Amino acid sequence: MMEDAGLVRIRRELQRLAGGRGWLNGSRLVQRLADGLAISHLEVRHNLRALAQAGIVDHIGPTGDGLGRVSILQRLPEPMTHVPEHERQWRELVSSRNLDPALATALGDAGTTLVDLSRSDMEHLLEGFLRLVADRDRFAGRDPFEISAKYLLGSSKILAKLGKALSAAGISDSSFGTRPRHMLGAGPARSKFTLLVENPECFERLIGLGLADRITVIATYGYGITWSGVGVEGRLDRIKIARVAGTPQPTLAGAVATSTCSFWGDLDLAGLDIFIKLRGLVPHLALSALYGPMLIAARDSATSHPYCILVDKLGQIETISTDGAVTRLAAACRLRAVDQEYVSDQDILSLADQILEQPQDDEDTTTVMKA
Numbered sequence: 001m002m003e004d005a006g007l008v009r010i011r012r013e014l015q016r017l018a019g020g021r022g023w024l025n026g027s028r029l030v031q032r033l034a035d036g037l038a039i040s041h042l043e044v045r046h047n048l049r050a051l052a053q054a055g056i057v058d059h060i061g062p063t064g065d066g067l068g069r070v071s072i073l074q075r076l077p078e079p080m081t082h083v084p085e086h087e088r089q090w091r092e093l094v095s096s097r098n099l100d101p102a103l104a105t106a107l108g109d110a111g112t113t114l115v116d117l118s119r120s121d122m123e124h125l126l127e128g129f130l131r132l133v134a135d136r137d138r139f140a141g142r143d144p145f146e147i148s149a150k151y152l153l154g155s156s157k158i159l160a161k162l163g164k165a166l167s168a169a170g171i172s173d174s175s176f177g178t179r180p181r182h183m184l185g186a187g188p189a190r191s192k193f194t195l196l197v198e199n200p201e202c203f204e205r206l207i208g209l210g211l212a213d214r215i216t217v218i219a220t221y222g223y224g225i226t227w228s229g230v231g232v233e234g235r236l237d238r239i240k241i242a243r244v245a246g247t248p249q250p251t252l253a254g255a256v257a258t259s260t261c262s263f264w265g266d267l268d269l270a271g272l273d274i275f276i277k278l279r280g281l282v283p284h285l286a287l288s289a290l291y292g293p294m295l296i297a298a299r300d301s302a303t304s305h306p307y308c309i310l311v312d313k314l315g316q317i318e319t320i321s322t323d324g325a326v327t328r329l330a331a332a333c334r335l336r337a338v339d340q341e342y343v344s345d346q347d348i349l350s351l352a353d354q355i356l357e358q359p360q361d362d363e364d365t366t367t368v369m370k371a
Helices: 005-018 029-037 041-053 085-095 101-113 119-134 144-151 159-168 200-208 229-233 269-281 291-298 324-332 345-351
Strands: 023-025 069-071 181-187 193-197 216-219 239-246 260-264 285-287 354-356 368-370
Touching: 005 023, 005 029, 005 041, 029 041, 085 101, 085 119, 101 159, 119 144, 144 159, 181 200, 193 200, 200 216, 200 345, 260 269, 260 354, 269 285, 269 324, 285 324, 285 354, 291 324, 291 345
Parallel strands: 181 239, 193 216, 193 260, 260 285
Antiparallel strands: 023 069, 181 216, 354 368
């Protein structure tokens, strides 16, 4: 049977919808095919009748609608797919080792990332991975970047890209230690207030203004804490404080254990997202009163900016939160943003040790509360 392109498309879509079952529910079949192929119901019905008459499908009524269970009696062969040479060579090497089927499949799937590796590189990579699996009991407490570099072509990055293969080999993240993490911090030994600062430039500014004499100040480097492995795990005790000034607590867990802890970042959607992620690690985290002057600036087009390439803020996504304070700030910076560097020295000195108070509906959003 010589088929036109329309019939072939219908057959391919029928096979896709059926998956491995070989049949479909005839209810709304015309609608599903029309939606999937972006063609009219009339064209779908015409093609289904033609396929039924040719004995390719059954249970198609005279109107072209499906009746009960519609079976695919003749399947088109799956289209040939081109396998890049590097993937072919990798799968060949993996299959030559007679590995456990699940491990072999997971390793084979990693071949898509091996472009630009020579066959010799692949041989060394596979051998290194298998040695790594054999030596798994030696990894407790050791940095996964170190393990990766020692076993996998001298690269600290490869191990993280072999997660499926590691799982298939029975190796989990808990098999390794965590990477050493350090955050810059400053402050007195017995601080009652901790301020987490998004950008390191403002961290340095706070220290220059003498704030570290009375409060603890920590630079979070944007998403740095929440993106780190220990951040994801919530193990803030594993993040060490690199002391820049004063004698702050030695770990981040200790630094945020103060009675009051606040966050100050850019007044933009990404900054609020960082706050939400940090609060997942530090439940008592509040918004800093330093957002007050920024909220005022956001109302003025001369002191705020749109989300665009010029300011490196294109594509920021609006934050979803049930928290009233976050929702209020998100509304204020939905269209225009203000960077934290905008805040004056005078405002920093007077507001850095205060938190933003949730205002009543008829109050100004710059209300602050002394910690």
